[in-house]
Amino acid sequence: xxxxxxxxxxxxxxxxxxxxxxxxxxxxxxxxxxxxxxxxxxxxxxxxxxxxxxxxxxxxxxxxxxxxxxxxxxxxxxxxxxxxxxxxxxxxxxxxxxxxxxxxxxxxxxxxxxxxxxxxxxxxxxxxxxxxxxxxxxxxxxxxxxxxxxxxxxxxxxxxxxxxxxxxxxxxxxxxxxxxxxxxxxxxxxxxxxxxxxxxxxxxxxxxxxxxxxxxxxxxxxxxxxxxxxxxxxxxxxxxxxxxxxxxxxxxxxxxxxxxxxxxxxxxxxxxxxxxxxxxxxxxxxxxxxxxxxxxxxxxxxxxxxxxxxxxxxxxxxxxxxxxxxxxxxxxxxxxxxx
Amino acid sequence: xxxxxxxxxxxxxxxxxxxxxxxxxxxxxxxxxxxxxxxxxxxxxxxxxxxxxxxxxxxxxxxxxxxxxxxxxxxxxxxxxxxxxxxxxxxxxxxxxxxxxxxxxxxxxxxxxxxxxxxxxxxxxxxxxxxxxxxxxxxxxxxxxxxxxxxxxxxxxxxxxxxxxxxxxxxxxxxxxxxxxxxxxxxxxxxxxxxxxxxxxxxxxxxxxxxxxxxxxxxxxxxxxxxxxxxxxxxxxxxxxxxxxxxxxxxxxxxxxxxxxxxxxxxxxxxxxxxxxxxxxxxxxxxxxxxxxxxxxxxxxxxxxxxxxxxxxxxxxxxxxxxxxxxxxxxxxxxxxxxxxxxxxxxxxxxxxxxxxxxxxxxxxxxxxxxxxxxxxxxxxxxxxxxxxxxxxxxxxxxxxxxxxxxxxxxxxxxxxxxxxxx
Numbered sequence: 001x002x003x004x005x006x007x008x009x010x011x012x013x014x015x016x017x018x019x020x021x022x023x024x025x026x027x028x029x030x031x032x033x034x035x036x037x038x039x040x041x042x043x044x045x046x047x048x049x050x051x052x053x054x055x056x057x058x059x060x061x062x063x064x065x066x067x068x069x070x071x072x073x074x075x076x077x078x079x080x081x082x083x084x085x086x087x088x089x090x091x092x093x094x095x096x097x098x099x100x101x102x103x104x105x106x107x108x109x110x111x112x113x114x115x116x117x118x119x120x121x122x123x124x125x126x127x128x129x130x131x132x133x134x135x136x137x138x139x140x141x142x143x144x145x146x147x148x149x150x151x152x153x154x155x156x157x158x159x160x161x162x163x164x165x166x167x168x169x170x171x172x173x174x175x176x177x178x179x180x181x182x183x184x185x186x187x188x189x190x191x192x193x194x195x196x197x198x199x200x201x202x203x204x205x206x207x208x209x210x211x212x213x214x215x216x217x218x219x220x221x222x223x224x225x226x227x228x229x230x231x232x233x234x235x236x237x238x239x240x241x242x243x244x245x246x247x248x249x250x251x252x253x254x255x256x257x258x259x260x261x262x263x264x265x266x267x268x269x270x271x272x273x274x275x276x277x278x279x280x281x282x283x284x285x286x287x288x289x290x291x292x293x294x295x296x297x298x299x300x301x302x303x304x305x306x307x308x309x310x311x312x313x314x315x316x317x318x319x320x321x322x323x324x325x326x327x328x329x330x331x332x333x334x335x336x337x338x339x
Numbered sequence: 340x341x342x343x344x345x346x347x348x349x350x351x352x353x354x355x356x357x358x359x360x361x362x363x364x365x366x367x368x369x370x371x372x373x374x375x376x377x378x379x380x381x382x383x384x385x386x387x388x389x390x391x392x393x394x395x396x397x398x399x400x401x402x403x404x405x406x407x408x409x410x411x412x413x414x415x416x417x418x419x420x421x422x423x424x425x426x427x428x429x430x431x432x433x434x435x436x437x438x439x440x441x442x443x444x445x446x447x448x449x450x451x452x453x454x455x456x457x458x459x460x461x462x463x464x465x466x467x468x469x470x471x472x473x474x475x476x477x478x479x480x481x482x483x484x485x486x487x488x489x490x491x492x493x494x495x496x497x498x499x500x501x502x503x504x505x506x507x508x509x510x511x512x513x514x515x516x517x518x519x520x521x522x523x524x525x526x527x528x529x530x531x532x533x534x535x536x537x538x539x540x541x542x543x544x545x546x547x548x549x550x551x552x553x554x555x556x557x558x559x560x561x562x563x564x565x566x567x568x569x570x571x572x573x574x575x576x577x578x579x580x581x582x583x584x585x586x587x588x589x590x591x592x593x594x595x596x597x598x599x600x601x602x603x604x605x606x607x608x609x610x611x612x613x614x615x616x617x618x619x620x621x622x623x624x625x626x627x628x629x630x631x632x633x634x635x636x637x638x639x640x641x642x643x644x645x646x647x648x649x650x651x652x653x654x655x656x657x658x659x660x661x662x663x664x665x666x667x668x669x670x671x672x673x674x675x676x677x678x679x680x681x682x683x684x685x686x687x688x689x690x691x692x693x694x695x696x697x698x699x700x701x702x703x704x705x706x707x708x709x710x711x712x713x714x715x716x717x718x719x720x721x722x723x724x725x726x727x728x729x730x731x732x733x734x735x736x737x738x739x740x741x742x743x744x745x746x747x748x749x750x751x752x753x754x755x756x757x758x759x760x761x762x
Contacts, residue, residue: 032531039418042387272502274545290502313386329386
């Protein structure tokens with residue numbers, strides 16, 4: 001009996017080891033692939049799509065399909081009056097502006113080489129526009145939209161995963177977004193009435209990446225200002241932090257919990273927070289705003305500086321009230337919205 | 340009477356060892372669980388900004404003629420404003436063609452400015468200190484000579500310093516020679532567990548993320564204000580980690596900042612490497628365990644994690660003694676330590692024998708890396724366990740000897756296996 005138990009013990013002990021060694025001999029391991037040439041590009045989708053399209057389209061003849069990631073039927077918008085609904089072909093508008101009628105579903109990509117105006121209640125998988133792109137009300141973008149010119153989205157749109165422009169984006173009210181990128185992004189605004197950011201705000205000094213730091217504050221108020229009325233240090237605090245109204249801070253802010261920035265505050269540096277950030281009215285932050293929680297931005301606030309790129313990043317949600325401006329990039333994981 | 344006291348001490352030691360093993364098992368299980376199901380903290384790689392810091396890339400080199408072109412060519416291709424970048428290869432007493440090759444690079448590229456050290460004071464910390472004196476960048480990034488950073492690596496690492504709380508950043512290394520033999524295959528899965536699960540979980544939970552000495556960066560001013568690198572310490576990376584945390588700075592982990600590295604291909608080289616790591620790490624443990632407990636900048640959980648991290652290269656020695664101790668108790672007929680319910684404690688602890696905890700982490704990491712088939716290699720880590728237990732224990736004894744005798748540390752570079760012909 002003891003011999004049997006001993007043999008069983010040895011077999012059970014060795015079995016996984018023998019099995020593992022057999023696996024090692026039979027199956028080659030995986031080496032994780034690192035794309036050594038990868039560069040992050042906020043307009044990645046549009047750039048790679050248009051590059052592929054331009055290359056394929058050179059030799060395109062009518063009636064053919066194009067091989068993109070797979071064989072795709074092509075519809076030339078210049079020759080179409082009535083679109084099928086839903087439209088299951090890749091649409092290319094080469095010579096004329098792309099202005100499809102409303103209430104159509106485009107389930108493949110659209111490539112507009114001129115201007116484009118999307119009417120209300122259209123659903124689009126993705127669109128790359130080489131000039132200006134206007135997205136009407138209640139339009140739903142499933143994946144991405146990009147314009148080399150201006151991109152204007154009216155009220156109640158869903159802007160998909162990525163909306164980008166090389167010039168500017170103007171987004172109306174009650175629009176949903178995930179990622180936005182443009183040198184100038186106007187949120188909760190209309191193209192004709194978009195606010196002009198005061199020039200003097202662009203004259204605020206750039207900050208040092210690492211200046212004087214004060215730790216573990218809970219409030220920032222005017223008693224901390226220097227003779228010029230400026231708070232001339234960065235703040236790193238493990239507590240929730242409140243910055244009181246009308247202050248100017250020449251530095252960075254870091255909070256280990258929540259941050260509240262009251263109205264009319266100006267911050268020349270970056271803002272990094274572990275939890276939620278609440279940004280009051282008419283606040284100016286020249287640097288990057290980064291939250292592991294949610295970000296809410298009230299009316300009239302500006303993040304970034306003209307001719308420069310800053311970011312607003314949230315692990316949670318981002319909401320903007322009307323008349324906000326961001327110079328650069330906005331990204332969130334759980335949904336962004338304009339009021 | 341004397342025998343009775345001895346047996347009592349042995350029993351107490353048994354209970355202590357078992358408790359320590361259980362605590363570490365729970366710790367690693369928590370990390371594995373957090374990585375799989377917990378809230379993942381964002382790193383900073385999503386940020387776009389044109390306000391980037393000036394960077395000096397330091398590359399310690401000793402007889403690296405075979406591989407130095409890999410790292411330099413990769414860095415030349417990096418997407419980083421060359422007006423904000425300088426590369427300082429540190430030629431540390433090389434006897435091969437390292438000097439000549441570096442001078443050729445300097446002639447071609449003005450932002451590559453090697454320094455040549457020809458002195459008795461050898462070693463990585465001493466070389467880094469010399470380079471820090473001339474480095475112009477606000478941020479220092481260190482690579483080993485055999486590394487191959489991707490084009491966006493510098494940007495990826497430097498971005499962390501937009502956060503005013505960050506003192507240092509650590510990326511992830513991936514073995515490129517993982518398929519060479521059994522050892523490299525096992526090291527590949529260990530690395531996966533160590534970075535993808537362990538480091539990331541510690542970053543998620545805001546614990547003590549480790550700066551690893553390479554594929555990482557730090558603020559130059561902080562290290563200079565605190566006296567530069569300590570040349571009496573072999574594990575300058577661990578020392579930097581604790582120095583920063585104790586002073587209130589944070590070390591962050593960039594899981595997506597991936598870089599290829601070469602892992603040892605022979606057991607002899609691996610033995611020397613792990614013994615050296617153990618000696619250096621325990622040296623840091625002796626210096627920093629009290630300051631870690633006393634630090635006002637660390638939370639309670641960070642102190643617990645910090646202490647456990649400092650002790651990690653002492654545990655195998657404690658366990659080795661525990662195994663010998665348990666054999667002694669067995670043959671003395673004194674294994675009846677606790678009755679009833681407490682037996683479960685011992686069964687649980689002995690089932691985490693070999694610190695099964697890494698198994699959870701490695702399993703989770705392999706799943707996340709898309710290499711779940713390699714989890715079938717886990718049983719072979721049993722041999723690594725005994726191998727490490729022995730070598731780490733030797734390293735622990737080395738560190739005790741160094742502490743008592745104040746012996747000067749001797750630097751040794753890990754042997755390379757790749758050549759420039761073998762890209």
